[in-house]
Amino acid sequence: MAQVEKKSSHQVELLIDIDKDTWQKALQKAYAEQKEQFPVEGYEAGQAPRAALETQYGDDCFYQEAVNATFPPALVEAVRQEGLQLIASPTLRIVTIGPEGYTFAALADLYPEVKLGSYKGLGARREAVELSGDDTESAVADYLRNHKKESSIEGPASAGDTAVLDFEGFVDGVPFEGGKGENYPLQLGSGMFIPGFEEQVCGMRTGETREIHVTFPKEYTPELAGKEAMFRVMVHEIRRSEVPTLTEEFARGAGFEDVSALRQQIMLEAVQARQQEAQDAYEDALIQQVLDDMEVEIPEVMVQNQLDSLMRELEGTLHNQGIGMEEYLTALQLTREQVRDQIRQSAESAARYELAMNEIARREKITVSEEEIARRYKEMAPLYGMTEQQLKEQLPPEALTHDLKITRARNVVVENGKVI
Numbered sequence: 001m002a003q004v005e006k007k008s009s010h011q012v013e014l015l016i017d018i019d020k021d022t023w024q025k026a027l028q029k030a031y032a033e034q035k036e037q038f039p040v041e042g043y044e045a046g047q048a049p050r051a052a053l054e055t056q057y058g059d060d061c062f063y064q065e066a067v068n069a070t071f072p073p074a075l076v077e078a079v080r081q082e083g084l085q086l087i088a089s090p091t092l093r094i095v096t097i098g099p100e101g102y103t104f105a106a107l108a109d110l111y112p113e114v115k116l117g118s119y120k121g122l123g124a125r126r127e128a129v130e131l132s133g134d135d136t137e138s139a140v141a142d143y144l145r146n147h148k149k150e151s152s153i154e155g156p157a158s159a160g161d162t163a164v165l166d167f168e169g170f171v172d173g174v175p176f177e178g179g180k181g182e183n184y185p186l187q188l189g190s191g192m193f194i195p196g197f198e199e200q201v202c203g204m205r206t207g208e209t210r211e212i213h214v215t216f217p218k219e220y221t222p223e224l225a226g227k228e229a230m231f232r233v234m235v236h237e238i239r240r241s242e243v244p245t246l247t248e249e250f251a252r253g254a255g256f257e258d259v260s261a262l263r264q265q266i267m268l269e270a271v272q273a274r275q276q277e278a279q280d281a282y283e284d285a286l287i288q289q290v291l292d293d294m295e296v297e298i299p300e301v302m303v304q305n306q307l308d309s310l311m312r313e314l315e316g317t318l319h320n321q322g323i324g325m326e327e328y329l330t331a332l333q334l335t336r337e338q339v340r341d342q343i344r345q346s347a348e349s350a351a352r353y354e355l356a357m358n359e360i361a362r363r364e365k366i367t368v369s370e371e372e373i374a375r376r377y378k379e380m381a382p383l384y385g386m387t388e389q390q391l392k393e394q395l396p397p398e399a400l401t402h403d404l405k406i407t408r409a410r411n412v413v414v415e416n417g418k419v420i
Helices: 020-037 050-057 063-082 133-146 197-201 248-253 259-292 300-320 325-332 336-342 344-363 370-384 388-394 397-415
Strands: 003-008 011-018 091-098 101-109 149-153 162-171 174-187 209-215 228-242
Touching: 011 063, 020 050, 020 063, 020 101, 063 091, 063 101, 133 259, 174 228, 174 325, 197 209, 197 228, 248 259, 259 344, 259 397, 300 325, 300 336, 300 344, 325 336, 336 344, 344 397, 370 388, 370 397
Parallel strands: none
Antiparallel strands: 003 011, 011 101, 091 101, 149 228, 162 174, 162 228, 209 228
16 A cells, blocks of 8 residues: 655655565566676676676666566556546656665646536527528538649749748848748748748749848847848749639539539538537537536646647647748747747636546546447547557557546536527
């Protein structure tokens, strides 16, 4: 059993002992796996006994490997026995260690006490779905825009085109951090770059190099705010998109008998999308009632975890668009901390939602079986183009279990709600 010391209302420290038998078995296993990495005079590689290695390299030469093998299961068992719900991985430190075993401390942040109001029998409006003539034409226009054709042109580039650029910025003739990019796809007219930059790219042709002069806004990062800069820009490619016209030929090319059949399909999809939007809004209204009636002190560590997750999502989205994070920050005239500040409210809302759903899952005794986890991995792996093992490395079983519990807790609210 672990010793538990309460540090605050939602933080505890566990003192966990690893006994001599467990410790010595782990050391022996570490020796068997690593002995060839420790040359000892008078012995062939991997043939020196453990005592000889420990004499030459120190008694603790296998400690790190043995600790890494023994603390995770001991921590998991201690958390299970104490019935603790951890927000994140604990901070670990070794208290004592030697041939007889070791003791480690785990400082753990716990889910706070959550006071929920009603979460069953709630009511919300669900809007009736209707499609006007204007809605239909808008849906057709959206469909055509989504099927626009993109082609490379020599130029000149104009607003609406995407210019693929190499650029490097200089202030007083010296390059500055974050001012360089390669093969950056910039949609002209998007306002993503410093004022005046995109306007000067307009008119350039493929293969052309140009010096662009701009002045950083006064609200920019302190080291660059208000300063004049010169960017050396080279255009690799100019892409121009054209929206097709709704014709019989286009309809047949899209796999439909004629324009009428295509319009009917577009209308059907538009209605289905509106219905889903109405259902989502209804469910969100039910969930918001749960959150509004909840009392909880949100631990800062939960907010920071959510911020980290949102920042990773942003970086992933940018990566898929061929844009680096530093290039993005330069274009928006922001620092990472400023972006985190901007999305903090979203992170707090996400943490609040997680706390509410986790409490519902606890009250409803929601569980997820190992068989279901295995089935989910089998279903999800092909969708992500991964093997099941690769997916498990990206989404560990405990994380998938948590996500499924949160989803089921939400379903409890929705399935017990009513339309008013």
